[in-house]
Amino acid sequence: MEAQMTTVVLLIVIISSATAEVKNLAGTEGGSITLPDPVKFGFFLFKGTIIAMVENGQIRILKTIFNGRLFWNETTGLFTVRGLQRNDSGIYTIDAQNFTASYQLKVYESIQTPAVTTLNVSAESCTLLCLVEKAEETTLSWYKDEDVVNHSSSALPLPYTVDKQHFNSSYRCVAANPAEEKTLPVNVHTSCSEQDATDNRGNTDSWGRRHYIIVICVVLTVIVVLVAFIIKYKYLDKTKRTTMHTQDAVNSDVLYTDILTTDRHTQEGNSPDSSGPVDRANLTTVYDKLEAHRMVSIHTDPADHVYDQTIDCPYA
Numbered sequence: 243m244e245a246q247m248t249t250v251v252l253l254i255v256i257i258s259s260a261t262a263e264v265k266n267l268a269g270t271e272g273g274s275i276t277l278p279d280p281v282k283f284g285f286f287l288f289k290g291t292i293i294a295m296v297e298n299g300q301i302r303i304l305k306t307i308f309n310g311r312l313f314w315n316e317t318t319g320l321f322t323v324r325g326l327q328r329n330d331s332g333i334y335t336i337d338a339q340n341f342t343a344s345y346q347l348k349v350y351e352s353i354q355t356p357a358v359t360t361l362n363v364s365a366e367s368c369t370l371l372c373l374v375e376k377a378e379e380t381t382l383s384w385y386k387d388e389d390v391v392n393h394s395s396s397a398l399p400l401p402y403t404v405d406k407q408h409f410n411s412s413y414r415c416v417a418a419n420p421a422e423e424k425t426l427p428v429n430v431h432t433s434c435s436e437q438d439a440t441d442n443r444g445n446t447d448s449w450g451r452r453h454y455i456i457v458i459c460v461v462l463t464v465i466v467v468l469v470a471f472i473i474k475y476k477y478l479d480k481t482k483r484t485t486m487h488t489q490d491a492v493n494s495d496v497l498y499t500d501i502l503t504t505d506r507h508t509q510e511g512n513s514p515d516s517s518g519p520v521d522r523a524n525l526t527t528v529y530d531k532l533e534a535h536r537m538v539s540i541h542t543d544p545a546d547h548v549y550d551q552t553i554d555c556p557y558a
Contacts, residue, residue: 264333267347268421269326277336277345280319284338286312294321348420353377355424356417360433366406368434372415372426373399383416404430 269275286294293305294312301314313322323330326349334345356374363369372382374397382400384392386408394400397417404413413428 264344264346267345268419269323269330269347269349270352270421271326271328271349272352273326273421274322274324275326275347276320276322277334277343278320279336279338279341279343281314281321281336281338282319284336286321287335287337289332290335350379350419350421351377353380353417353419353422353424356382356415356426358415358426358428358433361401363434367403368406368409368430369401369403370413370428370430370433371399371401372417374417374424377419379419381418383418385412385414385416387412404434409434 267275281296283297285292293308294301294303296314299316303309303312311323311325313324328349331347331349334347336343354375356372359371361369361371372384374380374382376397380397382394382397383390384400384402392400392402409430413430414425415428416423416425
């Protein structure tokens with residue numbers, strides 16, 4: 243029975259939609275939307291599917307994705323959808339006892355409150371810049387009192403120059419999309435004073451300060467790493483030089499000298515004339531490692547005609 247009722251309702255909706263005017267509605271992500279037509283008895287559809295029905299003064303939700311988000315006011319008879327999501331965009335239809343209405347709902351991204359910064363201050367005028375974070379179909383407008391004096395069809399920064407003689411007027415910057423608008427009142431005297439010209443920048447200065455802090459932190463980190471590397475390099479180099487110096491000092495304790503032995507017959511007075519050639523056949527050169535406080539005795543065979551000599555180390 244319920245399936246037959248649904249089929250009948252869909253046929254009625256299709257026939258009615260062919261002739262009924264579709265009303266455009268706009269909502270903001272996270273916000274809510276209330277449909278303008280009251281219902282005492284009937285069906286509520288989304289994209290051709292019945293999501294709820296009203297009977298006997300109560301609402302019955304048929305699609306769980308709308309639980310806790312779709313409400314019906316029994317006093318006014320109006321439907322309200324809360325906690326809007328981007329995928330809630332689409333055609334909603336009310337099929338009541340005596341009328342059928344369709345609504346094209348589009349859910350927009352929420353926009354931010356605009357910021358105003360001072361571009362230039364002169365003796366005759368002051369130039370201000372209104373800007374906002376980019377969002378879908380967002381526009382910017384400058385208002386002087388109740389009149390629009392500059393408008394942008396996009397979210398690009400929008401400048402406006404105020405003459406000195408008009409400083410006492412009321413100014414505001416407005417960011418808007420089809421679903422909502424955000425307004426920032428501007429005190430021209432404060433924004434355009436010479437002292438505060440570079441300080442009164444609203445949210446823009448906050449963004450800039452955050453960027454500067456990040457850059458400073460990165461630079462400090464790099465400096466600390468470089469200093470640590472330099473200290474480590476110098477310490478290792480100093481340690482290496484100390485080790486090499488110690489090794490050189492140890493090696494310098496080893497000394498060498500020549501020991502010349504003479505023939506015994508030469509000592510007895512039979513040495514050849516110093517002016518003549520010297521017979522070096524019987525001369526022997528001896529090398530020995532000298533150490534402190536050590537006496538080295540050299541004993542040679544008498545047949546070799548070498549004196550027994552005791553050599554005292556002169557370096558002790």
